[in-house]
Amino acid sequence: MSEAGEPRPVIEIEKLEKIYSQGEIVHRALRGVSLTINSGEFVGIIGPSGSGKSTLMNAIGCLDTPTRGSYRLAGHDVSGLDADARALVRNRFLGFVFQGFNLLARTSALENVELPLVYRGISQRERHLRAARALALVGLIDRLHNTPAQLSGGQQQRVAIARALVTDPQVLLADEPTGNLDSKTTEDILSLMQLLNRERGLTIVMVTHDPEVARCASRLITVRDGLIERDERVANPRQAVRPVQTEGHAP
Amino acid sequence: MMMFWMAVRLALRSLVRNKVRAMLTVLGILMGVASVVASSAIGAGAKERIESQFASLGVNVLMVWPGASATGGARGAAGSASGLTEDDALALSREVPSLSASAPILSASTQVVSGSRNWSTRVYGSTLDYFRVRAWRTSDGGLFTDADVRTSAKVCVIGETVRRELFGDESALGRTMRVGRMPCTVLGVMESKGQSGFGQDQDDLVIVPLSTFRTRVSHRPGREIGFVMASARDPALMSRAEEGITRLLRQRHRLSGTDESDFTVRNMADVIKSFDEQRAAISLLLLVVASISLLVGGIGVMNIMLVSVTERTREIGIRLSIGARSRDILAQFLIEAVVLASVGGVAGLALGIGASLIVGMTTSWTVKVQPETAILAVAVAGGIGVIFGFFPARRAAKMDPITALRHE
Ligand SMILES: Nc1ncnc2c1ncn2[C@@H]1O[C@H](COP(=O)(O)OP(=O)(O)O)[C@@H](O)[C@H]1O
Numbered sequence: 001m002s003e004a005g006e007p008r009p010v011i012e013i014e015k016l017e018k019i020y021s022q023g024e025i026v027h028r029a030l031r032g033v034s035l036t037i038n039s040g041e042f043v044g045i046i047g048p049s050g051s052g053k054s055t056l057m058n059a060i061g062c063l064d065t066p067t068r069g070s071y072r073l074a075g076h077d078v079s080g081l082d083a084d085a086r087a088l089v090r091n092r093f094l095g096f097v098f099q100g101f102n103l104l105a106r107t108s109a110l111e112n113v114e115l116p117l118v119y120r121g122i123s124q125r126e127r128h129l130r131a132a133r134a135l136a137l138v139g140l141i142d143r144l145h146n147t148p149a150q151l152s153g154g155q156q157q158r159v160a161i162a163r164a165l166v167t168d169p170q171v172l173l174a175d176e177p178t179g180n181l182d183s184k185t186t187e188d189i190l191s192l193m194q195l196l197n198r199e200r201g202l203t204i205v206m207v208t209h210d211p212e213v214a215r216c217a218s219r220l221i222t223v224r225d226g227l228i229e230r231d232e233r234v235a236n237p238r239q240a241v242r243p244v245q246t247e248g249h250a251p
Numbered sequence: 252m253m254m255f256w257m258a259v260r261l262a263l264r265s266l267v268r269n270k271v272r273a274m275l276t277v278l279g280i281l282m283g284v285a286s287v288v289a290s291s292a293i294g295a296g297a298k299e300r301i302e303s304q305f306a307s308l309g310v311n312v313l314m315v316w317p318g319a320s321a322t323g324g325a326r327g328a329a330g331s332a333s334g335l336t337e338d339d340a341l342a343l344s345r346e347v348p349s350l351s352a353s354a355p356i357l358s359a360s361t362q363v364v365s366g367s368r369n370w371s372t373r374v375y376g377s378t379l380d381y382f383r384v385r386a387w388r389t390s391d392g393g394l395f396t397d398a399d400v401r402t403s404a405k406v407c408v409i410g411e412t413v414r415r416e417l418f419g420d421e422s423a424l425g426r427t428m429r430v431g432r433m434p435c436t437v438l439g440v441m442e443s444k445g446q447s448g449f450g451q452d453q454d455d456l457v458i459v460p461l462s463t464f465r466t467r468v469s470h471r472p473g474r475e476i477g478f479v480m481a482s483a484r485d486p487a488l489m490s491r492a493e494e495g496i497t498r499l500l501r502q503r504h505r506l507s508g509t510d511e512s513d514f515t516v517r518n519m520a521d522v523i524k525s526f527d528e529q530r531a532a533i534s535l536l537l538l539v540v541a542s543i544s545l546l547v548g549g550i551g552v553m554n555i556m557l558v559s560v561t562e563r564t565r566e567i568g569i570r571l572s573i574g575a576r577s578r579d580i581l582a583q584f585l586i587e588a589v590v591l592a593s594v595g596g597v598a599g600l601a602l603g604i605g606a607s608l609i610v611g612m613t614t615s616w617t618v619k620v621q622p623e624t625a626i627l628a629v630a631v632a633g634g635i636g637v638i639f640g641f642f643p644a645r646r647a648a649k650m651d652p653i654t655a656l657r658h659e
């Protein structure tokens with residue numbers, strides 16, 4: 001986990017642009033975004049649909065290459081990397097949580113969480129150990145062998161969080177993590193993220209279009225038409241309501 | 252290496268999940284490999300059989316059948332309209348210097364009886380040259396003599412099988428048995444030759460003097476015979492012996508330059524060669540069938556892998572997002588294709604061996620499963636997996652993570 005001590009810049013983006021061109025049509029999804037995120041921050045990115053939130057997230061997540069601009073991740077310039085190098089960066093430095101959970105079907109929670117470690121060439125024994133620890137962290141130690149179909153939406157998203165955390169990433173990137181969840185489960189996942197941020201100093205960047213969800217972050221960035229419209233500190237982040245019936249995750 | 256076994260496990264798991272689909276996919280490969288294995292087993296068996304036939308008849312043996320070569324394979328049985336006579340055979344041994352012996356032969360299927368036991372076998376009428384040509388000795392007793400041949404004596408020599416069937420544990424020498432309706436005395440028992448390459452029991456026979464056969468077994472006087480069996484002095488003299496036989500017989504049968512011969516001379520080498528050619532043709536045919544099956548199987552593998560790649564686009568996106576490189580994805584799908592094809596190959600190998608063994612048990616053919624073709628066939632199946640799996644695997648590996656993740 002990231003050190004909770006001195007804040008240091010983890011994400012440094014300057015004048016980032018992303019232009020999609022489909023034949024004649026040119027769409028500037030990002031039009032010069034500059035942004036620095038320090039370790040230990042919980043950043044919410046909000047904005048209307050189509051404003052470029054996901055595009056920004058994909059650029060931060062090294063899933064995509066920006067058209068112009070520079071991007072330093074944990075001090076390394078990652079803006080010009082090829083596909084294999086970006087895969088390595090994703091594996092070493094980043095953890096993803098998606099709206100649709102994106103777990104492998106018919107595969108146990110444990111195996112899903114182990115997956116990033118497989119591509120690191122870590123032995124099966126250690127994979128098991130670390131995956132089980134990550135699942136314990138999100139309160140699913142008694143669900144190791146359940147497949148996604150045997151888990152609720154909230155539980156699936158926790159498995160996804162465990163998978164993102166198993167590699168000890170610099171940043172957890174969550175694109176609409178509560179988009180598919182009901183309000184009660186949303187609170188559950190948000191409280192888990194707040195807990196991880198507070199207790200373990202995990203740096204989190206979360207995209208959402210729901211202001212209620214966004215208010216749980218400690219810093220709020222509003223995106224509009226491919227530009228950052230506002231970037232503000234949240235004086236009093238809303239504490240997500242911990243469900244009464246917790247599933248026993250770490251205090 | 253670890254990734255490799257992971258991929259194999261993953262591939263096996265997805266095969267088990269889609270059992271029926273996998274089975275249908277690999278059917279072509281299965282049939283292809285099975286036919287390669289079975290054809291090579293049957294082919295190798297036939298080769299061995301022919302070689303043992305070669306050894307049992309002797310490399311220097313020539314056969315002369317009545318009739319032109321188009322019908323030359325038909326063995327003239329006793330009494331068939333024949334252009335060959337006893338005198339032809341005698342002339343051959345006298346006047347063709349490269350021949351060491353030449354035996355006129357008549358034969359017929361018959362019933363032999365001793366006391367309460369009877370047995371159906373084949374009886375041959377010939378001269379002492381018969382034993383010379385076949386280089387065959389008795390294991391017990393002796394042969395008939397020239398005098399027996401001259402006087403149509405009621406004597407015979409029997410093969411080991413006939414001895415066993417008629418006399419069991421008792422000695423056959425000097426005993427009287429009936430050949431057809433003729434009673435005769437057993438003079439000797441031939442050394443056992445066992446099965447011929449064609450699955451014939453070579454010890455299941457009775458040999459009587461030629462004149463005895465004519466007057467007391469077939470009751471057909473005259474000079475005609477079924478065929479001649481002759482031996483060259485040396486295997487190196489075979490072609491010269493063949494020429495000598497042809498020249499002399501054409502002259503004796505008064506054939507002029509352009510007339511077709513009314514007899515056929517064949518040596519064992521020719522017989523073996525023609526068998527070999529047939530075998531090669533059948534092998535080629537099976538190889539073509541196998542190649543087509545394997546091609547169809549390969550296309551099936553490619554098709555199913557393309558379907559699988561499309562179905563699992565999201566999985567590919569997930570793997571890419573958590574750090575799989577494109578070569579990891581390539582390897583995963585390539586290994587899956589190879590595993591799929593190899594499963595077909597192994598199943599085909601089992602089917603091919605099974606089919607060969609069944610053929611071996613239900614027919615007189617010899618089958619020999621060739622370990623090297625078995626290994627080759629499975630390797631070829633794996634190779635097909637690589638070749639036909641490459642295109643789908645590359646398609647998977649080239650996917651863009653974002654697009655793949657968005658795939659429904
Ligand atoms: N692959 C693409 N090709 C073309 N246009 C795209 C592509 N991805 C996104 N866009 C466009 O870029 C804009 C921003 O999209 P996105 O970042 O997904 O918005 P948000 O996540 O804020 O809803 C949208 O107008 C979208 O249509």
Ligand SMILES: [Mg+2]
Pocket residue numbers: 053054055
């Ligand atoms: Mg979006």
